Amino acid sequence: MRALLIFAIFIPSVNLMAAIGTAAVLYGSGQGILAGWASLGMLAAFVQYTERAFQPIRNLAERYTVLQSAMAASERIFGVLDTPEEIRDPEHPVALPRPVRGEIEFRDVVFGYDPAEPVLKGINLHIPAGQAVAIVGATGAGKSSLVALLARFYDVQQGGIFLDGVDIRHLAQHELRRHVAAVPQDPVCFSGTIASNIRLHSQEMSVERMRWAAELVNAAVFIEQFPDGYDHEVRERGSNLSVGQRQLLAFARALAFNPEVLLILDEATSSVDTATEALIQDALARMLRGRTSIVIAHRLSTIQHVDRIVVLHQGQIVEDGSHAELLAQRGFYHRLYHLQFAEEVGR
Numbered sequence: 001m002r003a004l005l006i007f008a009i010f011i012p013s014v015n016l017m018a019a020i021g022t023a024a025v026l027y028g029s030g031q032g033i034l035a036g037w038a039s040l041g042m043l044a045a046f047v048q049y050t051e052r053a054f055q056p057i058r059n060l061a062e063r064y065t066v067l068q069s070a071m072a073a074s075e076r077i078f079g080v081l082d083t084p085e086e087i088r089d090p091e092h093p094v095a096l097p098r099p100v101r102g103e104i105e106f107r108d109v110v111f112g113y114d115p116a117e118p119v120l121k122g123i124n125l126h127i128p129a130g131q132a133v134a135i136v137g138a139t140g141a142g143k144s145s146l147v148a149l150l151a152r153f154y155d156v157q158q159g160g161i162f163l164d165g166v167d168i169r170h171l172a173q174h175e176l177r178r179h180v181a182a183v184p185q186d187p188v189c190f191s192g193t194i195a196s197n198i199r200l201h202s203q204e205m206s207v208e209r210m211r212w213a214a215e216l217v218n219a220a221v222f223i224e225q226f227p228d229g230y231d232h233e234v235r236e237r238g239s240n241l242s243v244g245q246r247q248l249l250a251f252a253r254a255l256a257f258n259p260e261v262l263l264i265l266d267e268a269t270s271s272v273d274t275a276t277e278a279l280i281q282d283a284l285a286r287m288l289r290g291r292t293s294i295v296i297a298h299r300l301s302t303i304q305h306v307d308r309i310v311v312l313h314q315g316q317i318v319e320d321g322s323h324a325e326l327l328a329q330r331g332f333y334h335r336l337y338h339l340q341f342a343e344e345v346g347r
């Protein structure tokens with residue numbers, strides 16, 4: 001607003017002054033010519049001098065406007081950078097026992113964005129190393145919050161979350177993130193090459209490692225179709241990639257450092273074609289195999305790849321078992337399955 005105000009007032013004022021200056025010179029010199037003490041050449045010269053005198057002032061006004069916009073933008077950037085950290089590293093971080101196995105335990109976890117209104121109310125969940133678990137439940141049941149806690153985007157208010165027996169609050173954040181990777185619901189792509197997008201967490205990653213990840217999750221299929229392959233330029237937010245391609249790229253990024261624990265927030269809308277959907281499902285099956293995984297499953301096709309299903313309802317675990325077991329119970333899962341998933345089967 002400040003920049004616009006200056007642009008709207010300052011520049012026209014300078015132009016007005018320049019016009020008045022030129023008019024004054026024309027009038028003065030015109031009088032001089034009539035009186036005989038000035039020549040036509042002198043008039044032309046003075047008009048030019050006036051123009052030259054005002055040009056730098058005009059330039060200055062324009063630069064000042066640019067400066068004001070830049071300052072407004074930088075205020076916002078520094079505002080974000082100065083946001084105080086809520087999650088801090090412990091003073092004496094504990095190292096995970098080696099080799100890291102990826103066993104997860106939620107013990108009496110209570111959490112709420114507003115502590116007075118808990119979203120998760122006493123969660124107890126043990127996931128042995130290597131098991132793939134799907135979390136299902138109605139919207140707002142607390143599925144994403146459960147995953148956000150394990151990635152330590154927030155801290156629990158009561159209870160604790162343990163990775164290989166160590167409370168994640170006792171781990172350095174880089175240690176936790178080295179072993180727990182998350183694929184968000186709407187993966188972000190940055191402008192740069194495909195390679196730099198896969199290597200987002202560590203640009204030093206070897207080319208072999210990057211290619212291994214891309215091949216494992218079927219991303220190599222589309223990357224190799226670009227004439228410049230891994231050097232293909234991705235536009236800001238991945239606008240020159242399809243939804244499915246962005247998803248595969250996000251899988252490759254998460255898998256590139258071969259994490260022991262994988263968190264996947266499944267996309268609710270399946271806006272990809274059947275061939276891409278098959279590629280994604282195949283990639284998912286390979287990623288989950290033998291790796292501790294928690295998948296927020298919105299699609300039935302995702303559930304097919306997991307060992308176990310946990311049903312969340314209003315912040316509590318109400319059912320836990322295999323697909324067949326839960327269907328036989330004829331409870332929440334049975335209802336959800338018929339409400340949400342049956343239509344998918346029919347499609």
Ligand SMILES: Nc1ncnc2c1ncn2[C@@H]1O[C@H](COP(=O)(O)OP(=O)(O)OP(=O)(O)O)[C@@H](O)[C@H]1O
Nearest residue numbers: 113114119137138139140141142143144145146296
């Ligand atoms: N950042 C936040 N700040 C405050 N409240 C939040 C925040 N994120 C989620 N909530 C609230 O917490 C509750 C649980 O949300 P959560 O996103 O965990 O549900 P969900 O089961 O993942 O739902 P969905 O399937 O729609 O993604 C909801 O009532 C939601 O409004």
